[in-house]
Amino acid sequence: MLELHNISKLFPGVTALDGVSLTVQSGEIHALCGENGAGKSTLLNLLTGNLQPSSGQLRINGGAVVIDGPAHAAKLGISIVYQHLSVVDNLTVAENIFVNRQPRNRFGLIQYRTLYADTQALLNRLNLTDIRPESRVADLSPGQKQMVEIAKALSQNPDMLLLDEPTASLTDRETNTLFTLLRQLRQQGKAIVYISHRLTEIFALADRVSVLKDGQYQGTFPTNELTTDGLIRLMVGRDLLANTTESAATGEVLLSVSGLSGGRFRDVSFTLHRGEILGLAGLIGAGRTEIAQAIFGMDAHKKGEISLRGAIVNIQHPADAVKLGIGYLPEERKTLGLFADQSVAGNIVAVKPPASGAWYAGRRVLALAETYRQQLRIRTPSVQTRVDSLSGGNQQKVMLARWLLTDPDVLMVDEPTHGIDVGAKAEIYELLRQLAGQGKAILLISSELPELLNLADRILVVRDGQLSGELSRAEATEESIMNLATS
Numbered sequence: 091m092l093e094l095h096n097i098s099k100l101f102p103g104v105t106a107l108d109g110v111s112l113t114v115q116s117g118e119i120h121a122l123c124g125e126n127g128a129g130k131s132t133l134l135n136l137l138t139g140n141l142q143p144s145s146g147q148l149r150i151n152g153g154a155v156v157i158d159g160p161a162h163a164a165k166l167g168i169s170i171v172y173q174h175l176s177v178v179d180n181l182t183v184a185e186n187i188f189v190n191r192q193p194r195n196r197f198g199l200i201q202y203r204t205l206y207a208d209t210q211a212l213l214n215r216l217n218l219t220d221i222r223p224e225s226r227v228a229d230l231s232p233g234q235k236q237m238v239e240i241a242k243a244l245s246q247n248p249d250m251l252l253l254d255e256p257t258a259s260l261t262d263r264e265t266n267t268l269f270t271l272l273r274q275l276r277q278q279g280k281a282i283v284y285i286s287h288r289l290t291e292i293f294a295l296a297d298r299v300s301v302l303k304d305g306q307y308q309g310t311f312p313t314n315e316l317t318t319d320g321l322i323r324l325m326v327g328r329d330l331l332a333n334t335t336e337s338a339a340t341g342e343v344l345l346s347v348s349g350l351s352g353g354r355f356r357d358v359s360f361t362l363h364r365g366e367i368l369g370l371a372g373l374i375g376a377g378r379t380e381i382a383q384a385i386f387g388m389d390a391h392k393k394g395e396i397s398l399r400g401a402i403v404n405i406q407h408p409a410d411a412v413k414l415g416i417g418y419l420p421e422e423r424k425t426l427g428l429f430a431d432q433s434v435a436g437n438i439v440a441v442k443p444p445a446s447g448a449w450y451a452g453r454r455v456l457a458l459a460e461t462y463r464q465q466l467r468i469r470t471p472s473v474q475t476r477v478d479s480l481s482g483g484n485q486q487k488v489m490l491a492r493w494l495l496t497d498p499d500v501l502m503v504d505e506p507t508h509g510i511d512v513g514a515k516a517e518i519y520e521l522l523r524q525l526a527g528q529g530k531a532i533l534l535i536s537s538e539l540p541e542l543l544n545l546a547d548r549i550l551v552v553r554d555g556q557l558s559g560e561l562s563r564a565e566a567t568e569e570s571i572m573n574l575a576t577s
Contacts, residue, residue: 097146121296167249339366350394369546435459483514
């Protein structure tokens with residue numbers, strides 16, 4: 091159905107794709123794997139007409155095509171679910187799904203009864219019984235918004251469906267619903283191109299896997315002929331070793347929370363020690379993020395006390411937390427962490443800009459940013475490059491560099507490897523271990539159980555806004571965590 095012949099895409103200072111040739115067949119789920127910055131999203135943007143190749147040829151059903159925009163791609167039977175949501179919050183679910191395609195009467199007015207009925211039929215097909223067509227998208231959870239995005243793509247009945255990290259915000263139930271639907275589409279002869287950093291999904295779904303590394307094509311392989319280690323080796327060019335690091339936790343309590351209650355959590359108490367990585371596990375919506383945001387002063391807490399180094403502190407604003415030596419890396423880096431229109435350097439020094447007297451020290455900013463670029467191996471043409479042009483993994487490293495510059499005693503990291511490839515994950519894991527080894531206290535919020543088991547000295551489990559249990563490293567298993575999170 092799809093052929094790429096020697097496709098290249100050049101940006102100033104960067105070769106995003108370098109002579110890539112591969113095929114996608116009808117009736118298959120074709121995974122596209124590679125580290126952040128390998129060229130996967132660029133390739134999808136070429137297939138939707140958002141970008142044009144610098145050289146090479148695209149062929150669909152045997153015929154050469156030049157895709158001049160998303161509307162043209164839709165006419166060719168191509169639909170996409172983007173990694174970063176493109177839904178409009180102030181429109182209804184129905185208006186988002188059928189945007190620019192609403193049923194209208196002869197006077198050009200939208201026929202809302204038909205629109206809602208068509209939307210309900212589609213939601214029923216996707217088993218989305220908890221979403222109503224007339225609901226405002228702003229009122230939905232991140233996972234529900236993602237399912238609306240998927241429904242929007244499927245409403246066009248595409249011959250080829252492109253999915254870029256579609257399960258990043260989904261619950262297990264929503265993920266299983268999506269997988270069932272994708273398998274049905276495969277049986278109907280659709281072609282599906284699937285990008286995910288969750289390798290278990292690749293092996294569960296895909297028929298074949300194509301691998302990109304630094305914009306170059308490494309080959310296409312039947313999934314049943316690959317192992318996880320073999321696939322990682324193709325993507326990163328090396329083996330990633332499992333964690334054998336001893337705990338750096340000491341007996342000194344840096345952060346103590348007692349009886350903390352807020353909007354979505356209540357009566358939360360725990361201690362965090364110097365050199366410790368404390369995991370916070372639980373289902374999406376359990377209240378983990380809200381606990382961290384209350385400690386950081388983003389949200390007010392109704393009751394309870396927060397103590398730092400043995401003294402009760404009053405944190406009313408994130409600026410208070412930063413002054414006290416607390417940092418927070420948010421889950422939503424696009425909306426809560428990054429200044430998208432600013433440079434890499436500007437983002438790194440955003441919390442603690444160096445100054446020379448009363449003046450902003452521009453040269454010092456660039457020098458500091460360059461130091462962290464090299465230390466964290468941030469892949470960017472320059473520290474003066476806009477941060478929104480970087481891959482997700484490199485954006486995450488920029489935010490980590492920001493907190494390294496402020497040198498907090500307590501660092502809370504919320505889904506630190508969300509949407510990040512296995513190579514960048516390993517680098518971030520090593521960085522967090524190094525920080526703990528230096529005596530920092532790390533609060534790690536993660537939905538990826540292997541990540542918690544790999545990094546955490548202890549794991550606290552949150553269920554329905556309350557702590558349901560604590561597990562030592564020796565006690566913790568995926569089964570024991572899920573038992574506390576669900577029962």
